[in-house]
Amino acid sequence: xxxxxxxxxxxxxxxxxxxxxxxxxxxxxxxxxxxxxxxxxxxxxxxxxxxxxxxxxxxxxxxxxxxxxxxxxxxxxxxxxxxxxxxxxxxxxxxxxxxxxxxxxxxxxxxxxxxxxxxxxxxxxxxxxxxxxxxxxxxxxxxxxxxxxxxxxxxxxxxxxxxxxxxxxxxxxxxxxxxxxxxxxxxxxxxxxxxxxxxxxxxxxxxxxxxxxxxxxxxxxxxxxxxxxxxxxxxxxxxxxxxxxxxxxxxxxxxxxxxxxxxxxxxxxxxxxxxxxxxxxxxxxxxxxxxxxxxxxxxxxxxxxxxxxxxxxxxxxxxxxxxxxxxxxxxxxxxx
Numbered sequence: 001x002x003x004x005x006x007x008x009x010x011x012x013x014x015x016x017x018x019x020x021x022x023x024x025x026x027x028x029x030x031x032x033x034x035x036x037x038x039x040x041x042x043x044x045x046x047x048x049x050x051x052x053x054x055x056x057x058x059x060x061x062x063x064x065x066x067x068x069x070x071x072x073x074x075x076x077x078x079x080x081x082x083x084x085x086x087x088x089x090x091x092x093x094x095x096x097x098x099x100x101x102x103x104x105x106x107x108x109x110x111x112x113x114x115x116x117x118x119x120x121x122x123x124x125x126x127x128x129x130x131x132x133x134x135x136x137x138x139x140x141x142x143x144x145x146x147x148x149x150x151x152x153x154x155x156x157x158x159x160x161x162x163x164x165x166x167x168x169x170x171x172x173x174x175x176x177x178x179x180x181x182x183x184x185x186x187x188x189x190x191x192x193x194x195x196x197x198x199x200x201x202x203x204x205x206x207x208x209x210x211x212x213x214x215x216x217x218x219x220x221x222x223x224x225x226x227x228x229x230x231x232x233x234x235x236x237x238x239x240x241x242x243x244x245x246x247x248x249x250x251x252x253x254x255x256x257x258x259x260x261x262x263x264x265x266x267x268x269x270x271x272x273x274x275x276x277x278x279x280x281x282x283x284x285x286x287x288x289x290x291x292x293x294x295x296x297x298x299x300x301x302x303x304x305x306x307x308x309x310x311x312x313x314x315x316x317x318x319x320x321x322x323x324x325x326x327x328x329x330x331x332x333x334x335x336x
Contacts, residue, residue, distance in 0.1 A: 009106050011041040011099055012082035016064075016072035017090035020051045023216060028056060030093035036100050041086075044079060046072035068325040069161070070182035070190045077171060077181060085171065089162040092118060092215040101210040102165050112170045112203025113195055115159030116211030117150050127219035130295060134224070134302040135217070139287045141306075142249040146207055156207040157247060158195035163213040166194075170203060177201055185324040189234035196242065220302050228306050229313035236317025250314065256280070257311035 013031050017024050024045075031043050043059045045051070050063050062079055064072050077085055084106045088094060098116075105114050120132030134140045136148035147160055174197060175181055183193050195205045218224045232253070239245050264273045281304075288299030 006100070007103060007107060008037050008040045008100075009083035009103055010081065011036070011084045011086050011103070012076065012080035013041060013043045013086045013088060013099075014046070014073055014076035014080070015043065015088055015090050016046045016069040016076070018048045020047065020055070021090075023091045025055070027088065027090050027093045028059060031088075032058070033096065034094060034099050035096045036103075041099060042080070042082070044076040046076055068184060068186065068190075070186050070325075071184040073161075073182045074184065083168050085166045085168070087161050087164040087166075088213055089215065092162045092213045093121075095212040095214070098211055098213060101212075102208070105206065105208055105211075106165070106167055109167075109169065110204050111167070111206050112174075112198030112201065113159060113164055113166045114206040114208050114211070115164040116208050116213070118147060118160060118163045118213050118215035119149070120217055121214040124217060125219070126298075127221075128217040130220045130298045130302050131217035131224045133288070133291050133295065133299050134220075134306050137287055137291060137299070137303060139284055140303040142252070150209050150212070151207070153209055154207050156205050157199075158192045158205055159207060161191035162215050163211065164191060165211070166198075170198060173201060173203075174198060187234055187323055187325055188230045189238045192235065192238055196238070220298070221305055224302070225305055225309035228309040229316075232310040232313030233317035233323065236314045237322040240318060241322065253307040253311035254314045254318075255311075256307055257315070 015024070015027060015031075028043060028045070034041070045056060045059050045061045046064050047061070048064060048066050051061065053061055060079065062075055064075055067075075073087060084103070086099065086102065102114070102116075105111060120129060120136075124132065132148065136145050138145045141148070143157075146154070146156070171181060174194070178197050178201075181194070183190050186193060199205060218227045232250070235247075235250055239247070239250075245251070259273075260277070263276075264270050281300075284303045285296065285300050288296035288303065291299060
């Protein structure tokens with residue numbers, strides 16, 4: 001039988017960012033070089049402030065002012081005539097077949113959102129590379145580690161907004177049923193929330209291994225730890241908001257932190273304290289060696305500090321009020 005002709009839906013690539021900087025230009029350059037019919041996709045750039053349009057020819061530019069990425073993505077979707085929305089971060093860039101591979105999944109009406117790996121760039125510096133190794137480590141990141149490496153196609157609880165596709169039909173259903181698209185008050189949990197809401201509508205969220213982007217990492221140790229704290233804080237806030245504590249694995253770092261701090265003083269079970277801590281250190285050491293023996297000491301420290309930062313961030317989100325986006329918050333926190 002002859003091979004089935006591939007469908008090429010019109011796609012809008014939506015790129016939110018604050019202002020012009022080298023990684024934005026890298027992202028746009030790679031997006032323009034995609035192996036996809038040129039008349040079948042557009043690039044929508046959404047900066048806070050005006051940029052030189054001559055530096056971004058053939059791009060649709062919408063200056064949004066100081067709003068968060070959720071508001072920018074919503075603005076990009078409103079300005080789009082696409083059948084499929086492609087979301088990528090400005091500090092990421094796609095592999096050449098990104099859109100062509102993604103288009104294969106666009107016709108499945110059971111899929112609410114899908115996305116592929118966001119890999120560490122080949123030219124990353126040492127501390128970016130360590131961050132990438134930690135994120136792709138199953139002991140470090142549990143079942144979300146699949147986002148940071150190439151694995152088999154599978155259903156997932158969520159896919160990150162640095163590499164996410166949503167069909168127009170799914171977006172319209174979400175808008176109709178929930179009254180909104182991306183949560184414009186969200187800080188670092190907007191991709192989780194939109195995936196959860198699509199799942200609430202009976203849609204599947206899929207990890208697909210061949211829609212690949214390369215995503216610059218926060219360097220080890222402090223920038224990476226700050227990012228993990230923020231992710232965990234907002235993961236806990238979202239679970240509390242939904243009253244669904246259905247992802248037990250994200251609670252494990254908090255339990256580890258509590259055990260590390262207080263396990264030695266708990267009567268009866270404190271005899272397990274030193275053996276469990278020793279087994280933990282052996283496990284993370286072995287996992288780092290399997291990734292890169294030469295860099296394993298740094299991976300070891302990175303995994304341990306990731307668990308501490310994530311565990312403390314989750315406890316903060318669970319026990320204290322949710323932090324929401326505001327222009328003043330962004331000015332203080334993001335425009336350093």
